[in-house]
Amino acid sequence: MSTATDDSVRNGVDTVTLFATLDAVKEAPEAAKFQFRARNRWVSGTHSRTTIDDYFGVGEERAHEAATVHDIDHPKVLVGSDKGPTPVEYLLHALAGCLTAGLGNIAAARGIELTEVTSTVEGDIDLNGVLGLDPQVRNGFEQIRVRFDVKGNASPEKLRQLVEQSRARSAVFDVFTNSVPVAIEVAAG
Amino acid sequence: MSTATDDSVRNGVDTVTLFATLDAVKEAPEAAKFQFRARNRWVSGTHSRTTIDDYFGVGEERAHEAATVHDIDHPKVLVGSDKGPTPVEYLLHALAGCLTAGLGNIAAARGIELTEVTSTVEGDIDLNGVLGLDPQVRNGFEQIRVRFDVKGNASPEKLRQLVEQSRARSAVFDVFTNSVPVAIEVAAG
Numbered sequence: 001m002s003t004a005t006d007d008s009v010r011n012g013v014d015t016v017t018l019f020a021t022l023d024a025v026k027e028a029p030e031a032a033k034f035q036f037r038a039r040n041r042w043v044s045g046t047h048s049r050t051t052i053d054d055y056f057g058v059g060e061e062r063a064h065e066a067a068t069v070h071d072i073d074h075p076k077v078l079v080g081s082d083k084g085p086t087p088v089e090y091l092l093h094a095l096a097g098c099l100t101a102g103l104g105n106i107a108a109a110r111g112i113e114l115t116e117v118t119s120t121v122e123g124d125i126d127l128n129g130v131l132g133l134d135p136q137v138r139n140g141f142e143q144i145r146v147r148f149d150v151k152g153n154a155s156p157e158k159l160r161q162l163v164e165q166s167r168a169r170s171a172v173f174d175v176f177t178n179s180v181p182v183a184i185e186v187a188a189g
Numbered sequence: 190m191s192t193a194t195d196d197s198v199r200n201g202v203d204t205v206t207l208f209a210t211l212d213a214v215k216e217a218p219e220a221a222k223f224q225f226r227a228r229n230r231w232v233s234g235t236h237s238r239t240t241i242d243d244y245f246g247v248g249e250e251r252a253h254e255a256a257t258v259h260d261i262d263h264p265k266v267l268v269g270s271d272k273g274p275t276p277v278e279y280l281l282h283a284l285a286g287c288l289t290a291g292l293g294n295i296a297a298a299r300g301i302e303l304t305e306v307t308s309t310v311e312g313d314i315d316l317n318g319v320l321g322l323d324p325q326v327r328n329g330f331e332q333i334r335v336r337f338d339v340k341g342n343a344s345p346e347k348l349r350q351l352v353e354q355s356r357a358r359s360a361v362f363d364v365f366t367n368s369v370p371v372a373i374e375v376a377a378g
Contacts, residue, residue, distance in 0.1 A: 039308075128221045133211070171329045
């Protein structure tokens with residue numbers, strides 16, 4: 001961002017680079033084909049640990065600036081060791097982060113300066129499903145509610161439209177509200 | 190687990206407590222109604238930070254043994270600041286952690302000792318969707334592939350059946366392969 005003018009950086013988003021990136025992908029749509037990965041190792045009981053590092057995008061293998069490690073577990077009340085958040089809490093986190101990232105970009109593109117954005121995502125789940133105790137109960141969330149508080153230099157209506165546009169372009173919202181094929185392969189021995 | 194015999198703890202899972210918990214929920218199905226939460230705050234650009242701490246379950250408000258904080262961002266090649274994994278990588282992580290937690294529990298219940306479980310989850314995504322450049326392309330993953338390597342004191346067939354049973358009882362697998370209603374509310378100003 002060192003070459004950007006003050007005007008081009010808004011909400012921490014370099015809009016010149018943002019629009020240049022959009023133009024570049026328009027010219028070369030293959031650049032937008034990404035593959036993301038998570039590499040997990042079981043630790044004990046319900047506790048495992050994931051490393052997130054490499055990915056493919058813009059035509060080549062890449063890596064994050066820093067690999068990150070993420071513990072995941074069940075709480076003790078569910079016979080886990082509570083060494084980290086539950087899998088389903090990470091889903092809620094991903095939704096909050098996806099909608100918020102879109103909000104930052106879209107506000108910048110529309111010339112709106114955000115001052116504060118917070119959100120709470122709640123998911124209701126009846127564990128009679130995953131515990132196998134009631135075949136009428138699904139395994140996953142029954143419902144998810146997102147509550148955003150958005151402050152910035154635009155009308156409440158325009159701020160609400162940012163969230164609506166972010167929702168309309170959210171990868172995580174799409175995964176939650178439409179199905180994705182998941183293939184599972186097992187090497188055992 | 191201090192009162193458990195050696196035989197009852199397998200793969201780090203106290204099976205006596207596991208079965209007692211199942212029996213308790215059978216007696217009081219309302220105990221299995223949980224609400225999980227993620228609280229997010231925008232930092233700058235596409236970077237935000239989520240705190241995971243409190244939840245509701247077994248009839249009362251609870252909290253993890255330790256609150257955890259999770260950075261989430263877009264990589265620089267996508268005009269982010271790469272301060273953490275992307276939202277969609279957290280989805281892949283959640284799937285790995287959910288299937289692996291189930292595996293630990295189910296193996297323990299079936300008397301199988303696991304020695305090593307690793308998995309890699311890959312998700313293909315064409316960002317022409319989220320970038321709004323091609324209305325034919327969805328926003329989310331087009332496909333997710335999970336590759337498990339499972340080692341333990343059972344036949345390859347029995348080890349593969351553990352993964353299959355974990356998939357059949359996975360909350361995250363259900364969210365990905367069936368839709369969940371997501372309601373979004375915005376307070377703006």
